[in-house]
Amino acid sequence: MSSLIEQAAQRLEQLRQAGISIPEPERPLPVAAPAARHFEPMPPAGFVEPEPQPDPAPNARYLAEEDAQPQSRQVEIDLAMLGSSGIVTPISPRSHMADQYRVIKRPLIANAMGKGAATVTHGNLIMVTSALPGEGKSFTSVNLAMSIAAELDHTVMLVDADVARPSILRMLGLPPGPGLLDLLEGKADMAGVLLRTNVDKLTILPSGSPHPRATELLASDAMSSLLQDMATRYPDRIIIFDSPPLLLTTESRVLATHMGQIVVVVHADRTLQGTVKQALAAIEACPLKLMVLNKARSNAAGEYGSNYGYGYGYGYGYGYGYGYGAAAGAGAGASEGAPAAGDAAAPPR
Secondary structure, three states, X not given: OOOHHHHHHHHHHHHHHOOOOOOOOOOOOOOOOOOOOOOOOOOOOOOOOOOOOOOOHHHHHHHHHHHOOOOOEXXXXXXXXXXXXXXXXXXOOOOHHHHXXXXXXXXXXXXXXXXXXXXXXXXXXXXXXXXXXXXXXXXXXHHHXXXXXXXXXXXXXXXXXXXXXXXXXXXXXXXXXXXXXXXXXXXXXXXXXXXXXXXXOEEEEOOOOOOOOHHHHHOOHHHHHHHHHHHHHOOOEEEEEEOOOOOOOOHHHHHHOOOOEEEEEEEOOOOOHHHHHHXXXXXXXXXXXXXXXXXOOOOHHHOOXXXXXXXXXXXXXXXXXXXXXXXXXXXXXXXXXXXXXXXXXXXXX
C-alpha cells in the first residue's frame, strides 16, 4: 500500500493535469547565526585612562603655511672688493682697523642688550649720522655692521635710511631695489625688500624707491610700528641706520626720535666745533649720543708699521659738546670708500 505522501503527490499531479493551478509553498527565510559577543578585558587595578592627545594636523598645516611664506632675497657681496676699499670683512686679516671697530661696537652692544650704565629704550636701534656730508658716516655704518656680524651672540640689520642720497647698496656693489620707503607706503612687505647676504648674520634693508614725501613717511605711524616691531621681534638683533646728515635734511631729525643710540661721525681737522654742537643740539631728545672722530692724525709715538693708519676718537655723554663726557681712544678713521693716511689716534676735543 502506498504511503500518504505518495498518494498526495499523485493527487497533485492529477490536479495539474486537469489544469488546476497549485501555488508553490513559501520557503522559510534563513536564520542568521547569533553574533559572537566580544568582551573588553577589564583594566588592571590602579589603571588611569590617558588624556586624549590633540590632533597634530592643525600644527602641521600651520608649519606648512609658515614654510610657504616668501623668503628674503639672497644676494652675494664681493668681499674682496670691499676689503680693498677699506671695509672690514670676514675674510680680511686682522688689522688695526678691525680692532678699532671692536672697541667702538662694545659699548653699543652693551647698551643694546641692556647691560650699559643705564637702561636705554630701544637701545638696539642705532643711528649713524654726521653734521655734514662727506664725514664718513656710511663708511662707518658698513664697517660697524660688518664688525657686529662677526659676533657669536648677535645678528645685525643694516638699514639705508639716507632716503635722499642712498649709498649702502652702491658701496656693497649691489643693484638698487625696493626697500624702506616701499615698505612704509604699503607697496611691499618685509620679505620682499629685505636682503640676506653671504655674510653670516648680516641682512640689509635698502632705502627703496625715491618718494617726494619721504620725511612724512619716516614720521608716520607706519614707521613707528615698523621700528617697534624691528626692535622687539628678535632679542639678539641690532639694527644700524645710516641716516642723512643732521644739518642738511629733516629726515635724520625725525628718525632720531625713534632711536635708542646715535653715533655722530666727525671729520677730524675739518668739521668745526660749532657745527658739531649744532648737530648735537638737533638730536637733544636722544638719551645716548656717541661720537667717532674720523681721519685723525697721530703723533710719532703712535705710528703704525706701514705708515698708514686709521686715527680715531670716541666719546659719549648726555649733554652737548665736542667730546662731551668721558672720552677714550677708540674709533674709526677712514673717509667713505678710501682709507685715511695717518699715524695715531686723537680723542675729540
